[in-house]
Amino acid sequence: MLKRKMLRDLMENKLAYFACLVIITIGLMLYTSVNIVMDNLYEARDTFYEEARFADGFARISGMPAAHVGRLASLEGVEEIEGRLVKDVRVLYPDAERNVYLRLVSLPGEKSNPINTPLLMGGSPLNPDGRELWVNPAFFEAQELALGDEIPLLVEGRSVPFTIVGTAQSPEFVYAMRTGRELYPMPETFGIAYLPFSVMKTLFREQDRVNDLIFLLQPGYSFAEVEERLKPRLENYGLISIFPRENQASNMILDMELQGLEASATAMPLLFLGIAGVILYILLKRMVEQQRGQIGTLKAFGYTDRELVLHYLSYALLLGFCGGILGGFLGIWLSFSFTEMYAMFFQLPGLGSQLSYKYVGLGIILSFIFSALAGYFGCRASLKLQPAEAMRPAAPPPGRRTRLEVWQFYWNLLTVQGKMATRNLFRNKQRSIFTLIGIMFAFSMMATTWYFHSVSDLLIFDQFEKVQTHDVQVNFIRPLSLKEMERELGRFPGVRRLEPMLEAPATLKHRWLEKDTIILGLPHDAFLYNILTDKGERVDPPRGGVVLAQRLADELSARVGSELYLESYWIKDPLRVKVVGVIPQYLGSNAYMEIDALNNLLGLGSMATSALLAMEQEAIPHLYNHYREAEPVAAVEESGALLDTFDELMESFGYMQYVFAVFGFIIGFAIIYNSSIVSLSERKRELASLKVMGMTPGEVLQVLTFEQWLVSILGMLAGIPFTLMLMHAISQALANDLYSIPVRVEAGLYIVALLGTAFSILVAQWTIARHLRGLSLVEVLKERD
């Protein structure tokens, strides 16, 4: 019978419990789906890394005879080491609008299961003598290739045709980017191709030399130990960089993504369940207060405390259970599309959704714990009642002056309705505080969502309108002297301005910290690439010392005035450089110097690795065509093209932001609606009396809404610093060498969040207004409090 009572009680306030259910469901949906996706990713990654024997360490060198590689295998701690050739070449598509690049990676022909074995996904094995390639599946698809297709590659200035005989995926290029500048994989313009070393070595001037080493560690040895032994041996071969698996670009990004997922797999469900828990607590507490008569009667019948607590707990548990089941299954469903989305970015063979009920079960337990706690604290009061006492109505709430009334000035501004609302807020401090916190969350969720929605525009705008103001960047195959560059490009039709840029890979060290980066050398009057302070002021590239990107400075824990050591493969001994400035840099993380000074420092004379061009839009295609097959240009990059693809990516993420905006809305609505429902039931009599006095339903509603707005405004104010904290935390969590997200606060952001929150409050109040209109005066006033 009590079950039936429960169901009817639930139906009476169905919208309130429903809102609560929705929040539980969202929390568990996120919990289940994110955990499943995480499991899928971990599983696919670990299996793939294991099967493909993903390298523990990587080294780049200028060149080393292939025969010498074997000698390194005897070093202590090295299990296996392989040398290979890695080279970027251009694909000669006659009428492609953009340059398309392939990274050629040589495979040892003689070994059956080499390190970083590419997994053949389709097609046939490579012929050790023929001009055959495997390409990565993403590239294969994006270029709409078919097995047997022939593609011409520009190798050392010659066009060499290759036949595609298969698609293969290596653990090294799960997240395949050409340079750090792209931010994300663009298979439309960049792919990986595998070919036997025996074939590749005949194409390049290196001949029998390798320029890249990969190795596995013996069990029990750390990378640092091996690095120490390997480094001196590689110095003679022009060591460019040596780094462990953790710093390998593709793996690093995958790791960061997994860390991000792990954080949200914990934080989001807790947030939602917490809010649902408090709502449940308040609803149940009120119900117990309201039903004291019934509780007294039931106790008088002989129902035990245990039965009664179980009865009231069952409301919460039913909700927790339904939310758990619903959220769990929705989560499973969602995990499929989530996994598919990840499969678009991470090329992990075997990444698929597994039907896993584990998290549904765990989710139900989690939601049970939350609802049981909320339920128990909500209905605990019913235990204390003695039957006789329970059947008597509770003592009326005493009116009290509030502390606010000390401020006569404010107090006198209020209408009597305002005074009533203010005192009500203090009458139920607990609930007011909860409402305040809830509104704070809703507000911050909307503000943060909106911020990350707009920040990409901000980032791009800054980067391309203020920092990289050039139209085209031309990268050279090898460093060119400034004279050569001028000769090559200076008189190209349509070029309005030409500036050299020297990109020097280097390791910067500060105390025990070190960081690989690229130092950008820019002319002192650089106009096409600007170094800007956080206030947008231009900084001249320094002749003495370096300017660091904020993130780089943070990682080196360096400040203006710090002394750094600079190592580069162009110089023998480390140099000392002083930090003369720190600037924010949102895309990339570089150090900057004046180009001549950098050339001098590195003993290069007068070199540039790229040229930045301002040029007529119509002339850009000619530039492409002209350098399609010609030395010394390796790549022509148009700023606009990058911008377009970046926009596309942001749009594909766009719907997530709307989802979170909707979550924020639901939270705002549920909190205001529930606090209204509870206030309404507590104060039915008061409100009915006001109606009898001749107040319109609108005016009666104002009594409720005035206090809600008061709390909500305070909540939104509290939301401002909270949003800042949240944004700092998120931006710190998301920052990496490729991009960092600035926290910049603009009034517009808060206005949007304010409108969003206000909208959710208004919708809740509108729903309450309907209840209020239905309030029967006769019945309410007839009964005694």
Next chain:
Amino acid sequence: MKRQGEETMKVILEGKGLMKWYQMGEVKVEALRGVDFQIFEGEFVVVLGPSGSGKSTMLNMIGGMDQASAGELYYLQEPLHLADEKKLTFYRRHAVGFIFQFYNLMPNLTALENVQLAAEIAANPLDAATVLEEVGLGDRAGHFPSQLSGGEQQRVAVARSIVKNPEILLCDEPTGALDFTTGIQVLKLLKKFQQVYGKTVMVITHNAGIADMADRVFHMKDGKLAKVYGVEKPVAPEEVSW
């Protein structure tokens, strides 16, 4: 029964064949079964009857809190039975003052603020502090309801109704929760309102003693008006006894 000079008195309220029934599950409960009456401006009417006789139902209808199931009800020729919720609110706001058995004060407003609350919404209110003074609670203005006795609370409720300066004061068992002496105090205020301001007062009670101070008495029984009679010489509230 006709009172002297009745022809010249203005009818403020008129009911014709008023009926009210409620559907309680499968049972149809008839609360009013055809009531006809006229109430004149400035008179003091007492409605007597046992519980369940329909007197509260009638009062609720007159007060604009409830609609008749059938029949007609006019306030100064204005058909209340046809009025929508908006019009009824307007009517409650400007024409009627209501006093309940259980006071129904706002617990978190002081005595004065409770009165001000009503004054705020009225078109032509009296001064709140003065009215509170008149009901003898000038010195209790800053107290909250929980700090006032039952009689004091009811006097605040009276002040709250009077301050709107309504045409009709409707009282549902105003002394029902009070002891004799405090009950008399409240009755004195009602009489004063009628005499000083010339307004209509209607009191519902099952306390037959109060009928002695009325101009006219309605007797209700089984949802019908059983008897209506005028009182030749209404006594002063102090002389009422029960």
